[in-house]
Amino acid sequence: MEQPKISLDLILANLAEDAEKTQERVTKASEVLLSPLHTDLATTPYDVVWQEDRVKLKHYRTDGEKALKTPLLVVYALINRETMLDLQPDRSVVKTFMNSGLDLYMLDWGYPTRKDRYLTIDDHVNCYIDGAVDFIRERTGAEKINLMGICMGGTFCVIYSALHPEKIRNLVTTVTPSSFDTQKGLLHIWMRAIDVDKLVDTFGNLPGDVMNMGFLLLNPARLMIDKYVGFFENMDNRAFVENFVRMEKWIFDSPDVPGETFRQFVKDCYHGNLLIQNKLEVGGKRVDLKRITMPLLNFYGKFDHLVPPEACDKLTKAVGSKDTEDICLDTGHIGIYVSSKTQREFAPKIVRWLTERDGAPAAAQKPAKRAGVLVVKAAPAAKTAKGKGKARKKPAAPRTRSGKAPADRTTGRESMEAR
Amino acid sequence: MSAEQPGKSQPEFPLADWMKQSQEFWTTWMRAASQPREAVEPQESPRRTTGPGAARGRVQEGWETAFRMWQSLSAAASDPTSADAAVKGMETLPDFYMKLAQAGWLAVMKIQERMVEKAGKIGQKTEAYHFEAIDQNLINAWKEIYEEEFRQFYQIPQLGLMRYYQERFNECMDRMNLFQAAFSEFLYVLSVPVEKTSKVFQEKLEELQLEGKIPDKSRDYYQLWLRILEGHYMTLFQSPEYLEALRNMLGHLDSFIASKNSVLQDVLQFLPVPTNKEMDELIKDLHVFKRRVRELERRVKTLEKGSSPANG
Numbered sequence: 248m249e250q251p252k253i254s255l256d257l258i259l260a261n262l263a264e265d266a267e268k269t270q271e272r273v274t275k276a277s278e279v280l281l282s283p284l285h286t287d288l289a290t291t292p293y294d295v296v297w298q299e300d301r302v303k304l305k306h307y308r309t310d311g312e313k314a315l316k317t318p319l320l321v322v323y324a325l326i327n328r329e330t331m332l333d334l335q336p337d338r339s340v341v342k343t344f345m346n347s348g349l350d351l352y353m354l355d356w357g358y359p360t361r362k363d364r365y366l367t368i369d370d371h372v373n374c375y376i377d378g379a380v381d382f383i384r385e386r387t388g389a390e391k392i393n394l395m396g397i398c399m400g401g402t403f404c405v406i407y408s409a410l411h412p413e414k415i416r417n418l419v420t421t422v423t424p425s426s427f428d429t430q431k432g433l434l435h436i437w438m439r440a441i442d443v444d445k446l447v448d449t450f451g452n453l454p455g456d457v458m459n460m461g462f463l464l465l466n467p468a469r470l471m472i473d474k475y476v477g478f479f480e481n482m483d484n485r486a487f488v489e490n491f492v493r494m495e496k497w498i499f500d501s502p503d504v505p506g507e508t509f510r511q512f513v514k515d516c517y518h519g520n521l522l523i524q525n526k527l528e529v530g531g532k533r534v535d536l537k538r539i540t541m542p543l544l545n546f547y548g549k550f551d552h553l554v555p556p557e558a559c560d561k562l563t564k565a566v567g568s569k570d571t572e573d574i575c576l577d578t579g580h581i582g583i584y585v586s587s588k589t590q591r592e593f594a595p596k597i598v599r600w601l602t603e604r605d606g607a608p609a610a611a612q613k614p615a616k617r618a619g620v621l622v623v624k625a626a627p628a629a630k631t632a633k634g635k636g637k638a639r640k641k642p643a644a645p646r647t648r649s650g651k652a653p654a655d656r657t658t659g660r661e662s663m664e665a666r
Numbered sequence: 667m668s669a670e671q672p673g674k675s676q677p678e679f680p681l682a683d684w685m686k687q688s689q690e691f692w693t694t695w696m697r698a699a700s701q702p703r704e705a706v707e708p709q710e711s712p713r714r715t716t717g718p719g720a721a722r723g724r725v726q727e728g729w730e731t732a733f734r735m736w737q738s739l740s741a742a743a744s745d746p747t748s749a750d751a752a753v754k755g756m757e758t759l760p761d762f763y764m765k766l767a768q769a770g771w772l773a774v775m776k777i778q779e780r781m782v783e784k785a786g787k788i789g790q791k792t793e794a795y796h797f798e799a800i801d802q803n804l805i806n807a808w809k810e811i812y813e814e815e816f817r818q819f820y821q822i823p824q825l826g827l828m829r830y831y832q833e834r835f836n837e838c839m840d841r842m843n844l845f846q847a848a849f850s851e852f853l854y855v856l857s858v859p860v861e862k863t864s865k866v867f868q869e870k871l872e873e874l875q876l877e878g879k880i881p882d883k884s885r886d887y888y889q890l891w892l893r894i895l896e897g898h899y900m901t902l903f904q905s906p907e908y909l910e911a912l913r914n915m916l917g918h919l920d921s922f923i924a925s926k927n928s929v930l931q932d933v934l935q936f937l938p939v940p941t942n943k944e945m946d947e948l949i950k951d952l953h954v955f956k957r958r959v960r961e962l963e964r965r966v967k968t969l970e971k972g973s974s975p976a977n978g
Contacts, residue, residue, distance in 0.1 A: 362949045365949065440909040449924050466899065476888070
């Protein structure tokens with residue numbers, strides 16, 4: 248059998264062309280890298296309106312009337328920082344919320360130090376979150392507020408809503424682990440393998456760098472090689488470089504996690520899977536998910552390697568609420584907030600859903616008067632499913648040839664889909 | 667006591683001659699030094715307990731005590747039995763150093779042996795996407811040698827006032843070595859997918875070549891290599907071998923940091939700064955107080971609400 252010929256001349260010609268292009272790119276890149284770059288994160292203006300220890304409550308400034316009468320409190324995870332929701336002006340969940348007329352508050356957990364090592368989940372939920380919720384209720388006169396949680400912050404919000412249902416009107420959970428008995432996510436597998444007692448006893452707080460190293464190891468081929476190859480290929484593109492640097496800033500801005508909180512979270516959740524079984528105890532009280540009777544919107548990512556869908560999709564079945572909705576987006580753990588595709592689906596959906604459930608006469612139902620402010624009209628209510636009346640929306644997920652989540656290559660964010 | 671056997675000479679302490687000579691020298695010197703005082707001060711006069719004369723007397727007494735000790739020591743050293751013991755003791759020192767050197771040499775030889783073995787394995791079939799039999803011979807070689815040959819030196823019982831400090835320092839060194847071995851093992855496990863990927867990549871290229879589909883752009887080669895590498899890592903990260911290496915590395919890291927902190931704690935105790943241990947105790951107390959205050963605040967608020975006029 249004749250062996251097909253290799254077009255060696257073509258390969259060599261392409262290599263020569265590549266070398267030429269690289270030289271040109273590097274020349275341009277030096278101009279870009281040596282000039283001033285705009286890489287600031289979280290530029291939407293806000294005021295710190297409440298503070299307890301290291302924890303601050305941000306209130307985003309609005310100049311017009313509020314479309315919803317119920318304020319929204321966003322609780323981020325203790326891992327990484329809430330600046331991810333306001334990464335850059337054109338991809339900012341915060342901006343979308345603001346433009347929709349939400350009265351937005353966000354909890355900034357700050358940077359835990361050695362003095363925070365003994366703080367438990369109880370302190371975070373029943374002191375900090377509860378303190379912020381009470382402050383907002385008092386400040387706005389609202390009897391109940393809307394609560395939105397992200398990842399571990401979502402788990403805290405679930406716990407809080409079960410312990411203090413009288414203070415929460417609507418609950419939104421995003422990439423929130425609630426059921427930990429799955430072998431799908433690497434994090435779930437690894438968390439079972441580690442000796443958390445030894446780790447916490449040694450370090451006090453879990454160092455952010457240790458966690459970041461763990462996250463990089465989730466997919467070293469993409470996160471430690473391909474990501475930087477992508478940067479090298481686009482480093483003559485100013486917008487790309489600025490976005491890339493913003494993302495790098497966010498990724499490696501990793502506060503330590505208070506030791507006792509980490510210990511409890513790993514033992515009670517990853518090892519014991521107590522939350523979904525209504526066996527978790529926080530502050531001496533059992534967390535009964537059936538007490539979550541307020542409407543619940545639950546988002547998760549189909550390609551989330553950190554918190555896989557299996558860890559998220561059981562929550563709506565476990566709560567006592569009859570108004571629940573699951574939304575599985577075709578993206579990863581971070582892409583849900585920052586990819587251009589989900590920017591159009593994620594935040595606007597939350598605004599619509601909250602508007603529908605804002606209760607009494609709201610500014611949302613009035614026509615927008617302010618210039619440049621989008622007032623989202625209430626969409627038809629979600630259909631209730633049979634039996635418990637759950638509305639579920641799980642769109643079919645188109646996949647790329649490589650089997651990965653489709654993402655925006657121009658910003659190099661595809662690599663971050665692994666997180 | 668055994669009598670000296672005829673025909674068998676006693677071992678002579680190597681420094682006996684020098685000790686004898688120095689003893690004679692210091693005896694002469696001491697006599698000369700004490701003479702003027704005896705000439706000036708009559709024997710029957712009471713000894714002065716204060717003033718410069720008394721100070722000189724204490725110095726001289728000190729000299730005399732030291733001299734008598736030296737006399738006793740040199741006499742003991744000149745004793746054939748003691749000399750025998752001392753010589754034997756000194757003979758063991760080279761033995762000790764020899765053992766240490768032997769252990770080091772053995773380690774080098776064993777590592778070299780493993781390297782040769784490993785070199786012989788190059789070219790053998792690499793099982794793609796399987797990590798059950800990760801070849802860790804080289805890493806294990808150092809680990810075994812350290813545990814068998816070197817570790818015992820750090821476990822020699824320590825004596826005296828500083829024994830606990832020395833023990834903690836030795837423990838820290840021991841744990842650092844164990845961590846380094848575990849870390850090397852972990853890094854090796856992480857490097858295995860790269861090795862396997864090269865092999866699979868080569869096979870893929872051969873396949874593509876046979877099919878006449880060989881890529882002509884460097885980016886396509888890179889993407890192919892990256893996909894294979896990613897696949898290998900995904901398989902590795904779920905394997906029990908990786909989990910064991912991770913657990914082992916983290917366990918040794920924890921142990922090393924804990925023992926390093928103990929040594930630092932010892933050092934910090936000598937400085938006018940609070941140690942981490944002390945700060946942690948204080949922080950814990952504050953934490954407990956804050957919780958109590960918060961709980962009391964809640965109760966007060968509840969009581970206030972209950973006793974407000976609106977509630978009757």
